[in-house]
Amino acid sequence: GAGVSQTPSNKVTEKGKYVELRCDPISGHTALYWYRQSLGQGPEFLIYFQGTGAADDSGLPNDRFFAVRPEGSVSTLKIQRTERGDSAVYLCASSLAVGGAEQFFGPGTRLTVL
Amino acid sequence: SQQGEEDPQALSIQEGENATMNCSYKTSINNLQWYRQNSGRGLVHLILIRSNEREKHSGRLRVTLDTSKKSSSLLITASRAADTASYFCATEGNAGNMLTFGGGTRLMVKP
Known part of the structure; x- marks a missing residue:
């Protein structure tokens, strides 16, 4: 029984570089969510997918952030021109149903921008 | 932005x-x-309480919800050292399906 997996577990990059973070949701889960968590704070919503389409991307901080889910399963969060302030743990979650359902979280990717 | 606040921010018990x-x-x-x-x-889901429910139990956990006061409480009974962790409440709003988290309570249970 595989849970949500995320790769890489840690990513160190330099300011200005491009990074991709991958999320493999639980098989059959329709909804997929991305959150960002800074040290000592609760996770903050970034974007969520229902199937292949982004149903709500209101949490993306700016246009350097973009996410895709082309086949309705794996999702990639893409960050262009990274800044030091992007350093955080990026969490992915999936749920069987949209709304009113438990979200299952992956272990996260810790992104450090030097 | 965080939806709510959690209290206390840190808790240490025996x-x-x-x-x-x-x-x-x-x-x-x-x-x-x-x-x-x-x-x-990674976060682990503990319990979900719907807006029309007032109390829910799961093992040693008891959750209450007061929608008139817009507040909830989580009670862990007979705590164990293994309960040491951060605990977050998260709300699912009417308009969307994403969760809005509080800042968390850092619980330390001393053996």
């Missing part, structure tokens, strides 16, 4: 004691969920 954490939120909700997080990584 094994066997009960731990109570409170959560307040600001807007109307469909449900409220409690999650646990160890070592700042």
